[in-house]
Amino acid sequence: MNIHEYQAKALLREYGAPVSDGRVVTKAEEAKTAAGELDGPLWVVKAQIHAGGRGKGSFKEADAGEKGGVRLAKSVEEAAEEAKKMLGRTLVTHQTGPAGKQVNRIYFEDGSDISRELYLALLVDRQTSRISFVCSTEGGMDIEEVAASTPEKILSFDVDPATGYQPFHGRRVAFTLGLEGQAMKQCVKLMGILYKAFVEKDMEQLEINPLIVTEAGDLKVLDAKVGFDGNALYRHQDIASLRDETEEDSKELQASKYDLNYIALEGEIGCMVNGAGLAMATMDIIKLKGAEPANFLDVGGGATKEKVTEAFKIITSDKNVKGILVNIFGGIMRCDVIAEGVIAAVKEVGLQVPLVVRLEGTNVEKGREIINQSGLDVIAASDLNDAAEKIVKAVKG
Ligand code: ADP
Ligand code: MG
Numbered sequence: 001m002n003i004h005e006y007q008a009k010a011l012l013r014e015y016g017a018p019v020s021d022g023r024v025v026t027k028a029e030e031a032k033t034a035a036g037e038l039d040g041p042l043w044v045v046k047a048q049i050h051a052g053g054r055g056k057g058s059f060k061e062a063d064a065g066e067k068g069g070v071r072l073a074k075s076v077e078e079a080a081e082e083a084k085k086m087l088g089r090t091l092v093t094h095q096t097g098p099a100g101k102q103v104n105r106i107y108f109e110d111g112s113d114i115s116r117e118l119y120l121a122l123l124v125d126r127q128t129s130r131i132s133f134v135c136s137t138e139g140g141m142d143i144e145e146v147a148a149s150t151p152e153k154i155l156s157f158d159v160d161p162a163t164g165y166q167p168f169h170g171r172r173v174a175f176t177l178g179l180e181g182q183a184m185k186q187c188v189k190l191m192g193i194l195y196k197a198f199v200e201k202d203m204e205q206l207e208i209n210p211l212i213v214t215e216a217g218d219l220k221v222l223d224a225k226v227g228f229d230g231n232a233l234y235r236h237q238d239i240a241s242l243r244d245e246t247e248e249d250s251k252e253l254q255a256s257k258y259d260l261n262y263i264a265l266e267g268e269i270g271c272m273v274n275g276a277g278l279a280m281a282t283m284d285i286i287k288l289k290g291a292e293p294a295n296f297l298d299v300g301g302g303a304t305k306e307k308v309t310e311a312f313k314i315i316t317s318d319k320n321v322k323g324i325l326v327n328i329f330g331g332i333m334r335c336d337v338i339a340e341g342v343i344a345a346v347k348e349v350g351l352q353v354p355l356v357v358r359l360e361g362t363n364v365e366k367g368r369e370i371i372n373q374s375g376l377d378v379i380a381a382s383d384l385n386d387a388a389e390k391i392v393k394a395v396k397g
Contacts, residue, residue, distance in 0.1 A: 001228045003242045004048040006107040008206075008224035015197045017190060019221045022109040024048065028087050031080035035073075035108045042111025043079035045071045047086050049101040050247040052209075052225060053093035055141050060100055064089040069103070072111060079108055094144070104246060112220055117210035118177050119143050119154070122198045124205075130158035131198060133191070135173050139210040165195035179213070186219040201239060202232035230256075251295075251314050258310045260299060267292025268322040269391055270315035270353075272308075272342075274299050274333045282327045285384060289392040294321045301332040308341020309348070316349050323395040326357040327387055328367075335359040335367030343374045354379060354394035358387035 003011075009019045023034035035043055047054050047069035054069030065082070069091045073079035083106040092100035119139035125132040134156040138146040146153055155176045159169055170188030179187050198206050205227040212222045233240045245253055255262030261276065269291050273279040276298045283293040295318065299311050315324055328338045338359065346355075358381040359367045371378050379394065381387035 001230050001233060001239075001243055002050045002247070003226055003228075003239075004050065004105065004107075004244065004247075005046065005224055006048060006105070007242045008226040009221065011201070011226070012194070012197060012221060012224060015193045017193050017197075017221050018186070018219060019224075020110040020112060022107055024105055024107050025083065026087075026105050028080075028084045031083040031087075031106065031108075032076060035076045035079040035083070038108055038110050040076070040110075041074065043073040043076070044109045044111050045073055045079050045082040045086070046107040046109060047091050047103040048105035048107050049091055049093075049096070049103060050244070051091075051093050051095040051101055052207075052223075053095045053141070054091060057091050057093035057096070059086070060090040060092060069093070083108070101247070112212060112222060113215035114210075114212050114222075115215050115217070116213040117222075118212065119146075119209045120173070120177075120194075120211045121205070121207040121209070122194055122203070123207075125156075125158050128158050130161060131195065132156050132158040133169065133173055135176050137177055139212075143209055159195065164199075165192050167192070169195075177211075179219075181217065183213055183217055183219050190219055190221075201236060202229045203227065204229045251318060254314055255297075255311070258307055260297065260307065260311050260314070262298075262311070262314060263296040264318070265293055265295050266320065267294045268320055268395060270294045270297075270318060270321040270324040272297055272299060272311055272315060272324065272326045272328075272338075274301065274303070274328050274330070274338075278327065278329055282325065282384070282388075285388040286325065286392065289388045291392045291395060294318055299333070299338075303333060303337065303341070305337055305341045305344060308338055309345040312342055312345030313349055316345070316352070321353060323354045323356070323391045325387055325391040326355065326359075327384060328357075328359050328361070330359065330361030330363060330367070333361075334363045335361060336363045336370055339367040339370040339374075343370065343376065346374075346376055351376065354391065356381050356387050356391040356394065358382070358384065 006024045013019050025034045057068045065085045071082045086103050090100040117140035119136040121134040136154040167188050170191035174184045174187035207225040210222050212220050249264045251264050273282045279298045286293050356379045
């Protein structure tokens, strides 16, 4: 689960990290009062969306002005004016995709005098199963470019969980970033703070880009992108309450309410599968046969008819879906339950696209019988290869 920059900064502030004073608003009427609570003389007006690259982004609407999603203002009035231009408009960045994201919140922040922009991130390294520090002197808005063309400018190392964070980790970061004097000391302290927050809050990712050195020589967190492990949210009510559902894919949100493992993708073939491994294999074979999957979906081992019905409804609600492939290998999952769920869903929402069903395993005869007697226009498949070929043919001709 991701949160907004202003929420991440509030959280890091509680842990003692150096962040600027700021105010968030959701309505244009509140803008002037909120901006007026900051001292100036420089106001930074920042669009809050769950995506990076805002500074270099652009708005779809002409009345949002020429500038991106991070704007500087020299007065309260100007700050409020810029906020009004951005609220309700659609910001497109390299991370949002061409559809962009609607800006529903604006964060006003005290402007900083920047001497250097650095890059810092903590993340869970799946290779080593440890928390990793990633840092670079080349922070700011072009870190993707740095990673692609000069990866040697990015240092990463991991922390042994048995010892946890140690000051030498912080000194290593400070040395890599070329920090000296007070900034070096602040870095050792800040890395400890970030590591503690990361572990205590079950973060998945904590990216600070840029981490700056101010003209006065102090370190400051100027941007913050934080993601949490969804499986650990149950033990962090405070974090769970920061969830902004408007930022999430509505299909994924619906799926999470029914405890379905669903991830929306861009393709045209909706997939309903049981088991994550089989779901991956199903997506692979769809690609092999020349089409693209519209989603990943694992309905799980013990899915009920209601859950299957909901899953089917989510798949059909996706406008890109031109065909559906149901691929079930019933072990714990019973094929008749899947068949009943599919039929219940089709009765409720109708079937506008071709549907290929491949059932195998527990209660398979019963499952096939239910589908055959339903009168539905279902294309039966004998195995995975056959199923993939049939659905791709039905969609692509
Ligand atoms: P994004 O990464 O989405 O583009 P950032 O928060 O990193 O957004 O802002 C982009 C750039 O705007 C930063 O690299 C920095 O140069 C500038 N900036 C952001 N916040 C401030 C601030 N409080 N004071 C001065 N400059 C800022
Ligand atoms: Mg940034």
